[in-house]
């Protein structure tokens with residue numbers, strides 16, 4: 001099957017409930033098969049993306065002259081579409097732009113929300129490329145029980161957390177759909193809309209007849225930023241510019257649709273680099289949920305709350321009694337403290353040490369949790385300080401529709 005066929009084939013798979021009560025992964029729901037973990041190999045196969053292998057990571061290191069980000073080294077970003085093409089073009093001296101986004105559904109972000117932004121910040125820094133960040137306040141207004149005004153307010157609040165991740169204002173444009181959609185952006189939405197049928201949308205997203213039409217009309221809004229002409233103040237005359245989208249893999253359906261349409265309206269298909277979900281404290285059956293406060297660590301949690309949540313809720317792969325633990329060691333496969341450390345403990349040697357000692361039963365769950373509490377408290381504290389320094393004027397500056405003359409330098 002050639003690539004084009006593969007993409008169209010994937011378009012016709014129903015992403016909603018599967019025939020055999022399989023795991024469900026779509027932009028609105030992530031749940032593993034009864035009692036199991038998310039099967040990422042299966043996802044790659046079903047979605048039709050590629051695994052991000054070591055040789056690509058080596059290439060990134062070589063091209064950027066920097067050690068790869070811990071999310072690359074640890075396989076947090078594990079899948080891609082056409083990332084090789086982005087690197088090939090970059091090697092030839094062609095730049096690209098980054099596109100990512102957030103649906104502002106809650107006031108406080110949790111650690112899982114930070115993952116794509118921390119990674120995007122790294123990509124921007126090492127490749128020195130422009131970035132557009134879409135705040136889909138419209139999406140959350142359509143899907144959640146939020147008023148237009150509340151969604152807009154949350155978008156601005158979330159923008160502060162995003163800015164706190166360290167983006168470079170000379171290369172970053174943040175926009176809210178409610179404010180920015182129109183003009184060239186809207187024209188691209190319509191170009192997309194007229195090339196996607198209702199059957200395709202139902203196939204990709206699993207919408208049903210009872211769903212309101214807002215849902216059916218939203219996907220082109222998330223597709224449009226993949227095309228440089230949606231941003232005339234940034235990319236005028238650069239219709240050939242490639243786009244790279246860092247995101248969690250649940251966003252893949254949107255971009256499968258986008259990639260199918262892109263060549264038909266004269267653009268490169270956007271490339272993707274996709275992450276695992278950040279697991280809930282209770283274990284790896286889904287992603288951290290903003291609606292269950294005990295399933296997640298928030299960037300607003302105090303040191304005491306972090307400590308309590310980890311000690312009380314973080315699912316342990318350790319054994320029931322100390323004797324048994326010393327004898328059998330921890331099951332690292334299901335252990336949440338080790339999982340979290342593999343996202344956020346930067347020191348490879350220390351992580352290796354913890355895994356070895358804990359896995360052999362020489363280290364106890366309590367010790368591993370203690371280390372995790374330290375690591376996360378530090379991270380959350382740093383974020384809190386950075387966010388407190390973000391003023392309303394800074395939000396306005398990031399969100400101003402303006403040219404970015406130095407974005408490629």
Ligand code: TRP
Nearest residue numbers: 100101102103134136222247251
């Ligand atoms: N739909 C995403 C969410 O609910 C927000 C989003 C918009 C996004 N554009 C994106 C995420 C591009 C990743 C990449 O969070």
